[in-house]
Amino acid sequence: MPNVPRQGGFGPASEGAWSSTPYHHAAASWGAAKSVGSILFKQRELVRGTHAMFVMNHPDGYDCPGCAWPDDTKLTLDFCENGVKHVTWEMTPKRVGRDFFSQYTVAELADWTDFDLENQGRLTEPMVYDADSDHYVPISWDDAFALIGSELRALSSPHQAAFYTSGRLNNEATFLYQLMAREFGTNNLPDCSNMCHEASGRALQASIGTGKGTCDLADWEEADALFVMGVNAASNAPRMLTALADATRRGAQVVHINPLVEIGSTKTIVPHEMVDMALFKSTSVSDMNIQVRPGGDLALLRGMAKVVFEAAESDPTVLDQAFLVEHTAQFEAYRDMVAATSWAEITEQAGLPESEIRRAGGIYLAAKRTVISWCLGVTQHEHGVDSAREIVNLLLLRGNIGRPGAGPSPVRGHSNVQGNRTCGIDHRPTADFLDKLDEVCGITSPREHGLDTVTTIEGMHAGSVQVFVGMGGNFVLAAPDTAYTAAGLRKCALTVQVSTKLNRSHLVHGRKAVILPCLGRTEKDVQTAGTQGVTVEDAMSMVHISYGKRRPASPELRSEPAVIAGIAAATLPESRTPWHWYVEDYDRIREVMAKVLPGFTGFNQLIQQPGGFRIPQPARERVFQTPSGRAEFSLAPMPNVIPEDSETLVLQTMRSHDQWNTTIYSSNDRYRGVKNLRELIFLNAADMAARGLAEGDFVDITSTSRDGSVRTLPRFRALRYDLPPGSAAGYMPEMNALIGIADYSTQSDQPLMKNVQVRVRKSV
Ligand SMILES: Nc1nc2c(c(=O)[nH]1)N[C@H]1C(S)=C(S)[C@@H](COP(=O)(O)OP(=O)(O)OC[C@H]3O[C@@H](n4cnc5c(=O)[nH]c(N)nc54)[C@H](O)[C@@H]3O)O[C@H]1N2
Ligand SMILES: Nc1nc2c(c(=O)[nH]1)N[C@H]1C(S)=C(S)[C@@H](COP(=O)(O)OP(=O)(O)OC[C@H]3O[C@@H](n4cnc5c(=O)[nH]c(N)nc54)[C@H](O)[C@@H]3O)O[C@H]1N2
Numbered sequence: 001m002p003n004v005p006r007q008g009g010f011g012p013a014s015e016g017a018w019s020s021t022p023y024h025h026a027a028a029s030w031g032a033a034k035s036v037g038s039i040l041f042k043q044r045e046l047v048r049g050t051h052a053m054f055v056m057n058h059p060d061g062y063d064c065p066g067c068a069w070p071d072d073t074k075l076t077l078d079f080c081e082n083g084v085k086h087v088t089w090e091m092t093p094k095r096v097g098r099d100f101f102s103q104y105t106v107a108e109l110a111d112w113t114d115f116d117l118e119n120q121g122r123l124t125e126p127m128v129y130d131a132d133s134d135h136y137v138p139i140s141w142d143d144a145f146a147l148i149g150s151e152l153r154a155l156s157s158p159h160q161a162a163f164y165t166s167g168r169l170n171n172e173a174t175f176l177y178q179l180m181a182r183e184f185g186t187n188n189l190p191d192c193s194n195m196c197h198e199a200s201g202r203a204l205q206a207s208i209g210t211g212k213g214t215c216d217l218a219d220w221e222e223a224d225a226l227f228v229m230g231v232n233a234a235s236n237a238p239r240m241l242t243a244l245a246d247a248t249r250r251g252a253q254v255v256h257i258n259p260l261v262e263i264g265s266t267k268t269i270v271p272h273e274m275v276d277m278a279l280f281k282s283t284s285v286s287d288m289n290i291q292v293r294p295g296g297d298l299a300l301l302r303g304m305a306k307v308v309f310e311a312a313e314s315d316p317t318v319l320d321q322a323f324l325v326e327h328t329a330q331f332e333a334y335r336d337m338v339a340a341t342s343w344a345e346i347t348e349q350a351g352l353p354e355s356e357i358r359r360a361g362g363i364y365l366a367a368k369r370t371v372i373s374w375c376l377g378v379t380q381h382e383h384g385v386d387s388a389r390e391i392v393n394l395l396l397l398r399g400n401i402g403r404p405g406a407g408p409s410p411v412r413g414h415s416n417v418q419g420n421r422t423c424g425i426d427h428r429p430t431a432d433f434l435d436k437l438d439e440v441c442g443i444t445s446p447r448e449h450g451l452d453t454v455t456t457i458e459g460m461h462a463g464s465v466q467v468f469v470g471m472g473g474n475f476v477l478a479a480p481d482t483a484y485t486a487a488g489l490r491k492c493a494l495t496v497q498v499s500t501k502l503n504r505s506h507l508v509h510g511r512k513a514v515i516l517p518c519l520g521r522t523e524k525d526v527q528t529a530g531t532q533g534v535t536v537e538d539a540m541s542m543v544h545i546s547y548g549k550r551r552p553a554s555p556e557l558r559s560e561p562a563v564i565a566g567i568a569a570a571t572l573p574e575s576r577t578p579w580h581w582y583v584e585d586y587d588r589i590r591e592v593m594a595k596v597l598p599g600f601t602g603f604n605q606l607i608q609q610p611g612g613f614r615i616p617q618p619a620r621e622r623v624f625q626t627p628s629g630r631a632e633f634s635l636a637p638m639p640n641v642i643p644e645d646s647e648t649l650v651l652q653t654m655r656s657h658d659q660w661n662t663t664i665y666s667s668n669d670r671y672r673g674v675k676n677l678r679e680l681i682f683l684n685a686a687d688m689a690a691r692g693l694a695e696g697d698f699v700d701i702t703s704t705s706r707d708g709s710v711r712t713l714p715r716f717r718a719l720r721y722d723l724p725p726g727s728a729a730g731y732m733p734e735m736n737a738l739i740g741i742a743d744y745s746t747q748s749d750q751p752l753m754k755n756v757q758v759r760v761r762k763s764v
C-alpha cells in the first residue's frame with residue numbers, strides 16, 4: 001500500500017480540489033445517466049457497451065457480474081448505473097501483458113494506487129514471480145499448474161493450504177473447487193461470506209433451518225410493508241430501487257432503518273425508466289427513515305415486538321396464534337423476555353425515542369404481509385447473528401414467513417455469493433453434505449472444520465498456512481487489519497491468484513507467486529463440446545444460466561473451471577475424478593452436482609426453463625429443519641452498544657457510490673455529495689464541535705482493538721454529516737487498516753467492519 005496519505009485514498013491519483021455539498025436530486029436520476037455515458041466513454045466502449053447492456057440479465061445473455069439482486073424477468077431492460085460500470089470495467093480494451101510486467105518491478109508497482117493497478121486492463125497470460133529480478137515473468141499454463149501441484153504436494157498436511165473464494169465464482173467452478181480442496185484433504189475454504197453474510201446464514205439456520213432468506217421478488221411485490229435495514233440500496237443494490245418505488249406506488253409502506261439517511265431511502269427515479277429520467281419524475285421510496293444508533297437494530301426490533309405484545313393485550317388476533325402454536329418454539333419465553341425489557345433500555349440502546357419505535361411498530365401491525373430485508377449494517381457487528389434472529393422473531397409473531405408477500409430477505413452482495421455456499425464453499429460443512437459428496441464423487445472428505453478468513457490470516461502468521469489460493473477477489477485489501485494480513489501473505493511459501501485484473505493481492509505475495517488470468521462473466525467460454533454456459537444463484541435462490549458473449553480478452557485466458565481442473569490434476573495425480581473430462585462439457589459437472597446438491601435433481605433440464613429455477617426451500621413451505629422441527633425464537637440478551645466513554649466513536653466502514661468493494665472507480669461519492677475525496681471521516685456536528693474541528697480539518701483516527709493493540713490512520717479529513725452522535729463513517733478498504741485481527745464477532749466470526757471503536761483528534 002502506498003504509505004503516503006492521499007485525499008483520493010486507493011482511488012485515482014489525479015484529482016482536483018475536494019468538495020462536499022449535500023445531494024438534492026433523486027437516486028438513479030440524471031447523474032446516473034450521465035455517469036453511465038462517461039464510463040462507457042472513458043472505457044472507449046460506447047457502442048459495444050450499449051449492446052452488452054441489452055443482453056445483460058436476459059435469458060440467453062449473461063448475468064450481471066455485479067450484485068446479487070434478482071433479475072426482473074418482466075423488464076426488457078434490467079440494468080443499473082453500477083452494473084454498467086461493473087461490466088464495462090471487465091470489458092475494457094486495455095491489457096496487461098508481459099511487456100507491462102517486464103517494465104516494472106513489483107516494488108515499483110507497489111507504489112501505484114489500486115486504481116492504477118486495475119486500470120491497466122485485463123490480465124492476458126499466466127505469470128510467475130521471479131525473486132531475482134523482482135518481476136513477474138511469463139509461465140506456461142502447464143508449468144504453472146505443475147508448480148502449484150508440487151508446492152501443494154510438498155506440504156506436510158493438506159490443512160497447510162487455504163482456498164479462498166470471492167463471490168463471483170460460478171456454480172460449476174465452485175463445485176469443482178470445493179471438490180478439489182476436499183479430495184486434497186481440507187475444509188480450509190475461507191470466502192468473502194466470512195466478511196459479509198456469515199451472520200445471516202448462521203441466524204437463519206438456527207431460527208428456521210435454512211441458511212437463506214425465504215422471499216422472492218414476487219413476495220417483494222406483494223408485501224404491504226417493507227423494512228430495509230442497513231442497506232445502501234442506491235449504490236449497492238440499485239435495481240432494488242425498482243421494487244421500492246413500485247411498493248410506494250401501490251401504497252405499501254417502506255421503512256428504512258439506517259444511521260445515515262441514504263439517498264435510496266428517500267426518492268428515486270426507477271433505474272430502467274428512461275423516460276422518467278428525462279422528465280426528472282421521481283418516485284418516493286420511503287414512508288419512514290429511522291436513524292438508529294449503530295448496532296442498535298436489535299433494540300429497535302425488540303421495541304417493535306413490545307408494541308406487538310402490547311397490542312395483543314387488547315386484540316389477541318394481532319399475533320398469529322395458530323402459526324405460533326403449530327410451528328414455533330420458545331414463544332412464551334420470548335414474550336416474557338420482551339415484557340421484562342424496559343422501554344428505557346430499548347430507547348437508550350436503539351438511540352431512538354419511544355414514539356418513533358412505536359410508529360415503526362404500528363406500521364408492522366398495520367401490514368398483513370411484511371418483508372424485512374437487511375445487509376451489512378446488520379451483519380458486521382458483534383451481535384450480527386442475534387440481530388438477524390431478532391428480525392425473524394418479529395416476523396414469526398405475525399406468521400410473516402412461508403406465505404406470499406412475507407419473510408426474511410437478506411440482500412446478498414456478490415452476484416454468486418449465495419450459490420458458492422449452496423455448491424459447497426463452507427469451512428463448516430454439514431456431515432450430510434460431505435456424506436453425499438463422498439458417495440457420489442468417490443472421495444473421502446475430511447470431517448474437521450476448516451479455516452475461515454480470519455483464522456486463515458492467523459494461520460499464515462503461525463506458519464500453519466503455507467499456500468494461499470485466491471479464486472478471484474482481492475484478499476489483502478478486503479480482509480481486516482491490512483498490515484497484518486499483508487505480512488501473513490508474505491510469509492506464505494506460495495500464493496496463487498486467479499484474477500481478471502491486476503490488484504494489490506498480486507503485489508503482496510508469498511515467496512513464490514503465480515497469477516492465473518481467467519475469463520470474465522461477459523466472455524464466451526468455448527470448450528471441446530462447444531460454447532458453455534455457467535449458472536449463478538441470486539439473493540432469492542433463483543438459479544439460472546449465463547452465457548458470455550464477447551471474445552475473450554486474450555486467447556490465453558482459461559475459464560475458471562478449466563483453471564481449477566488444471567490445478568487439481570497437477571496436485572492429485574492419483575485422483576480418479578475426471579477433471580479434464582468435466583471441463584470438456586459443463587453439463588457433466590452439472591450432472592454430478594444434481595446428485596450431490598439437494599434440490600438440483602434434473603439440473604441440466606431445469607436451467608433450460610426461461611428464468612431458471614428456484615431451489616426448493618422447506619422453510620418457505622413452513623417446514624423448519626431445526627432440531628425441534630419448529631421455527632425457534634431466539635432469546636438473546638440485548639447487547640450494550642454504547643461505548644464506555646464519550647471520547648470513543650463507533651466507526652462504520654462502507655462503500656462509496658463509485659466503487660465495487662476493493663475496486664475504486666473514482667474518488668467521488670455522488671449521493672453523499674463528496675468529490676475527489678476518500679480519505680475522510682463523516683462525523684456528527686456535535687462530535688466535530690466537541691473536538692474543535694472545522695469542516696475539512698485533518699484528523700488522526702486511532703482504533704483500540706480488543707487485544708489492546710492500537711492502530712492509527714493519519715490525516716483523514718473530517719466532514720460534517722447527518723449521523724447519530726457518537727458514531728462515524730468512512731470508506732472500506734482504506735479504513736481496513738484500523739480493524740484489528742482480534743476484532744471479529746464471537747457469534748459469526750465476522751470482522752467488526754461496522755463497529756470499529758475509534759478516537760478522532762485534530763492532526764498536528
Ligand atoms: N456498486 C456496488 N454494489 C455492491 C457492492 C459495491 O461495492 N459496489 N458490494 C456488494 C457486496 S459484496 C455487498 S455485501 C453489498 C453491500 O451492501 P451494503 O450493506 O449497502 O454496503 P455498505 O456500503 O457497507 O453499507 C452499509 C449500510 O449499512 C448502514 N449501517 C451501518 N451501520 C449500521 C447499523 O448499525 N444499523 C443499520 N441499520 N445500518 C447500518 C450504512 O449506513 C450503509 O447504508 O453490496 C453489493 N453491491
Ligand atoms: N472494512 C470493510 N471491509 C470489507 C467490507 C466492509 O464493509 N468493510 N466488506 C466485505 C465484503 S461484504 C466482501 S464481499 C469483501 C469482498 O472481497 P473480495 O471479493 O475478495 O474483493 P473484490 O474487491 O470484490 O475483488 C475484486 C477483484 O476480483 C477480481 N475479479 C473480478 N472479476 C472476476 C472474475 O470474474 N473472476 C475472477 N477469478 N476474478 C475476478 C479482479 O481481479 C478484482 O481485482 O470485502 C469485505 N471487506
Ligand SMILES: [Mo]
Pocket residue numbers: 192195196197412413414
Ligand atoms: Mo459482500
